[in-house]
Amino acid sequence: MLRLLHVPLCPFCRKVRIALREKGLTAELVEVQPWTHPDDLLRLNPASEAPVLIDGTTVVCDSQAITDYLEEAYPEVGLLGKTQAQRNETRRLVAWFDTKMNREVTELLWREKLVKRWAKKGFPRSEVLREGAQNIRFHLTYIDYLYQSRKWLAGDEMTLADIAAAAHLSVLDYMGDVPWDVAGGARDWYAKMKSRPSMRPILLDRLTGLKPPAHYDDPDF
Amino acid sequence: MLRLLHVPLCPFCRKVRIALREKGLTAELVEVQPWTHPDDLLRLNPASEAPVLIDGTTVVCDSQAITDYLEEAYPEVGLLGKTQAQRNETRRLVAWFDTKMNREVTELLWREKLVKRWAKKGFPRSEVLREGAQNIRFHLTYIDYLYQSRKWLAGDEMTLADIAAAAHLSVLDYMGDVPWDVAGGARDWYAKMKSRPSMRPILLDRLTGLKPPAHYDDPDF
Structure with missing residues (x-):
């Protein structure tokens, strides 16, 4: 089971969430607040940044490293292109x-x-x-x-x-x-x-006290 | 023959220059000034940024994309690690x-x-x-x-x-x-x-009017 430490409205975390879905993978999502430098995040990523992907005993930090890892470990659906x-x-x-x-x-x-x-x-x-x-x-x-x-x-x-x-x-x-x-x-x-x-789950995230515009999650906007 | 458009004191260009040497590759170096948005650079890279690698008819923009390209096109000496x-x-x-x-x-x-x-x-x-x-x-x-x-x-x-x-x-x-x-x-x-x-050539770059400290290119500093 994959686990992703993420911030719901972070573009780099969202990139990984969409990439996971496009590759047919699901991950348990764990929300973190990197700006408070929590110990459990720091232990996994000394940069105290999200996203962090946990795949069994493998820990991958940084959104680029994660998408590269996913391409290598789960190559069935490639997201970079064939040539x-x-x-x-x-x-x-x-x-x-x-x-x-x-x-x-x-x-x-x-x-x-x-x-x-x-x-x-x-x-x-x-x-x-x-x-x-x-x-x-x-x-x-x-x-x-x-x-x-x-x-x-x-x-x-x-x-x-x-x-x-x-x-x-x-x-x-x-x-x-x-x-x-x-x-x-x-x-x-x-x-x-x-x-x-792959985009649906991220468009359902809501931040307390800050509503998105009406067109935000409407594909026919 | 490889050609690299670069800025001598840019860290991202230097990363590519060192990586090329470590892989046993040599490239003709062409100095550019991205901040003047020159036409010949813009034609190759709409972001008007260096480094840009030219390998025959292939043009690769961005230092990360270039090092990824080098790993795939010239895999003999790998720079990412075996596992x-x-x-x-x-x-x-x-x-x-x-x-x-x-x-x-x-x-x-x-x-x-x-x-x-x-x-x-x-x-x-x-x-x-x-x-x-x-x-x-x-x-x-x-x-x-x-x-x-x-x-x-x-x-x-x-x-x-x-x-x-x-x-x-x-x-x-x-x-x-x-x-x-x-x-x-x-x-x-x-x-x-x-x-x-691989580090020697970059340590020989000098900027007009700005000298590096005496220890700069001395390995025994």
């Missing part, structure tokens, strides 16, 4: 969303609005929120551009690139921070992602 | 250095001191430099801790974890920002890394 060129493209885009978009958008909005709230440390800074709100438009336009010539973001198959992008956008969308009207193609692609069974 | 547990540990530590230490140390010092200088955009902020200088002590102590019970950072073999750590530290050391005296084990481990032939 070398496809895998290069999937990985380029995973890095795009997990590093570039994370730095330019998610970190700014998520850390200011949610992590500060959870950790009870300070208040969102308006200039940081403005920067994130500005930057997300560029990333939606890029998703739109990719989707114009492809069935999925990295090519004609759904890959980890779609999963990474959807994980970030689902967190941003929960906070009402995605201006979907700027990029119709991005909206169509995300509607297609939302209709996948 | 699944070893690969998990290597990847955990690569993420530690490339994400956590990068966010807490390298980004703060490197972006403030070097990228701002190159891009001719603003001056280093002293509070950010202070934060980076404080945080690096924790990371040196962690390297020290790992090296107490292991021959290399992820176990008894040199892996990509050592390469990632050495890439970051070599850039920080160039700027004189590594307080080696706080962690003797970290210093011993880095001396061992510096004596590897």
Whole structure:
């Protein structure tokens, strides 16, 4: 039985949860609060970060290490693509969303609005929120551009690139921070992602005292 | 023939350069200035970031995607480890250095001191430099801790974890920002890394107008 230590509204934890489902795997979910540096998390991951995957006696820390592990240990359904060129493209885009978009958008909005709230440390800074709100438009336009010539973001198959992008956008969308009207193609692609069974459980997460917009879990938004 | 578009004092480019050498591969190095968004870089990598590896007709963007590509395309010398547990540990530590230490140390010092200088955009902020200088002590102590019970950072073999750590530290050391005296084990481990032939070329890079400390390229420092 797999166990995943996670934070429900963390994009990196969501990426792993969607990837598990797409591979036909289920994991027991254990919610953690890394910002309190709890002992049981620190023992498993000295970085005090989620996600952490526990597979029998194997402990895997970091979302990238976990998805790499899942590809090697459970190769039946591959999420990177069959050819070398496809895998290069999937990985380029995973890095795009997990590093570039994370730095330019998610970190700014998520850390200011949610992590500060959870950790009870300070208040969102308006200039940081403005920067994130500005930057997300560029990333939606890029998703739109990719989707114009492809069935999925990295090519004609759904890959980890779609999963990474959807994980970030689902967190941003929960906070009402995605201006979907700027990029119709991005909206169509995300509607297609939302209709996948792997996305359903994460769209049902609710945070006490913070409701998502009405369209949040509606695939036909 | 491999070609690598790189920035000489970028930790992620250095990680790839060391990895190439460790795998017995050589690449023609082409210096780029991503902060000017040059057309020839943008055509290859829409993120306008280095490193970019060109292998015949194959283009691979992002340092993680490149090292994954090298493992798959040139598997003779593996840099992740032979067992699944070893690969998990290597990847955990690569993420530690490339994400956590990068966010807490390298980004703060490197972006403030070097990228701002190159891009001719603003001056280093002293509070950010202070934060980076404080945080690096924790990371040196962690390297020290790992090296107490292991021959290399992820176990008894040199892996990509050592390469990632050495890439970051070599850039920080160039700027004189590594307080080696706080962690003797970290210093011993880095001396061992510096004596590897794969590290020599990167230790010979010099930036106009900014000299590294005298110990910088000395393996017996």
